[in-house]
Amino acid sequence: MAADGALFLPSTGPDPIPLDVAAAAVLGYARGxxxxxxxxPSTPEGRWVQVLAFGFERFDRHPRPDGPLRDADVLVAEGLHGRLSPDGWAAVRQALDDARDLADAATARAGGRAFWDLPADEFSVLGEPGTVGAALRGLGKLGSAPQAAYVAAALHHRRPELFPLLGGPTGRQLWPHVEEGDSGVAAVVHRELTANAEGFAALGTAVTALLGGLEVSRLRLHDVLLWLSGSLRLGHAVGLGRAAPEWASAAEV
Structure with a gap:
């Protein structure tokens, strides 16, 4: 794969991410x-097995539930963030019920547009009330910080083109880049996606080809790169991606 272009994402660090590195990282996240x-009992001495390193199959490949938010959405969020205690499950389930009106308001306001196609005013306090950014900020306040991350995961899985995966380690990486007038950390993601529109379009095309036609939204691509960078796993994921058979096949084309 050619190493043309780069993504300039301040939330991931001071250095740009070459497109071929970003594509390898996402492939490694998906297949590593x-x-x-x-x-x-049948092998008490134990044996080594190879298991998926990251949550792509458990989360991104999981079928989307239909209808209103319900128990299945909590299960999907657990596939990304890990198992919940019984009390945690009940809290997240209640938070999903509480999220319904805000999620519906954000969806209606977006009017079928993707997150990255929305105008910047949607993520400015100067445009409030009623903006998508205001709704996302409200969703982030539902429950404790861990519960809000599960709610964000459930909503993203339902609408990967509109609801960003905000919260936890990635949220903490975004906060230092919030500017005066921003409605929240979603404004940072929006700026980075719009500033790198061509790069993310190219990355999305490359990832779709590497994953056999499976499309990954720009919001999820941004989240994967942000999480891998902040957790110091980017280099490892790149190595896994470049060792995958899909990478070798792409190089031969």
Whole structure:
């Protein structure tokens, strides 16, 4: 794959991310595996098995539930953020019920437009009330910080082109880049997506080809790069991606 262009994402660090590095990282996130020692009654001595290293299959590939937000959405969010305690499950389930009106308001306000196609005023306090940014800020306040991350994951899975995955480590990486007048951290994501529109379009095309036609939204591509960078896993994911058979096949084309 050619190394043309780069993504300039201040939230991921001071250095630009070449497009070929970004594509390899996303491929590694989607396909990469890690060794795990497995023991069972039939193999009490244990054996090494290869398991998925990241949450792509458990989250991004999981079928989208239909109808109103419900228990299945909590299960999907667990696929990305991990299992909840019984009390945590109940809190997230209640937060999803509380999120319905704000999520519907954001969807109606967007009017079928993707997050990155919305005007900047939608993420400015000067445009409030009623903006998408205001609704996202309200959604982020539902429950504790961990619960809000699960709500964001459930909403993103339903509408990956509109609801960003805000919260947890990625949220903390975004906060230092919030500017005066921003409605919240979603404004940072919006700025980086619009400033790198051509780069993310090219990255999306490359990732779709590498994943056999599976499309990954620009919001999710941004989130993967942000999370891998902040968790110091970017280099590892790039290595996994470049070792994947899909990468070798793309290089031959």
């Amino acid at each position: 595996r890690r060794p795990l020692r497995f023991r069972s």
